[in-house]
């Protein structure tokens with residue numbers, strides 16, 4: 001069994017948030033609190049240490065009392081840059097990633113991904129969601145990985161590739177399908193923010 005204290009949680013808040021008008025998405029108010037707080041609340045019982053990956057407003061993220069780490073390169077090259085920064089800062093054998101903009105992320109995300117990891121001796125296990133119409137979608141930024149993948153990710157990024165699914169294909173990976181259609185609801189636009197707030201009340 002993988003215990004929660006063997007897992008570092010990495011919350012990804014390092015994107016440009018262009019569809020949100022370029023403001024720092026993790027800091028926008030969601031039901032009166034910075035959006036990232038909902039992700040922290042959902043994740044904290046699922047992991048031991050927690051890290052926040054952000055590239056702007058570092059002091060504002062730091063008030064949550066978790067280390068804030070930046071991408072190595074300041075060019076917003078995508079979530080794998082955040083994974084890389086996280087793996088370098090991690091002191092546990094496993095790392096669980098989630099984005100900062102999914103306030104309903106599953107409460108059993110870590111435990112179910114961990115069970116699958118051990119079942120098949122996988123290197124990485126990501127979540128997938130089953131939508132209301134029955135379609136299954138990969139949710140690759142919700143992902144549990146062994147932290148010894150650091151070298152593999154470095155080699156992949158050195159090639160100049162940034163595509164998350166192409167890195168996953170190089171690994172022994174698996175996925176777990178979650179049936180809760182709301183669990184991966186995320187906030188990309190002001191309209192989505194409003195709709196998700198309304199769904200909460």
Ligand SMILES: Nc1nc2c(ncn2[C@@H]2O[C@H](COP(=O)(O)OP(=O)(O)OP(=O)(O)O)[C@@H](O)[C@H]2O)c(=O)[nH]1
Nearest residue numbers: 012013014015016017018019076077078079082099
């Ligand atoms: N560290 C890091 N994380 C990123 C980067 N780009 C996206 N992410 C994160 O990856 C997750 C999924 O990305 P998106 O939902 O597209 O967020 P985004 O890229 O900020 O938003 P858009 O600019 O509107 O695409 C979010 O948690 C982002 O914070 C990046 O360049 N570096």
Ligand SMILES: [Mg+2]
Nearest residue numbers: 015016017018
């Ligand atoms: Mg994006």
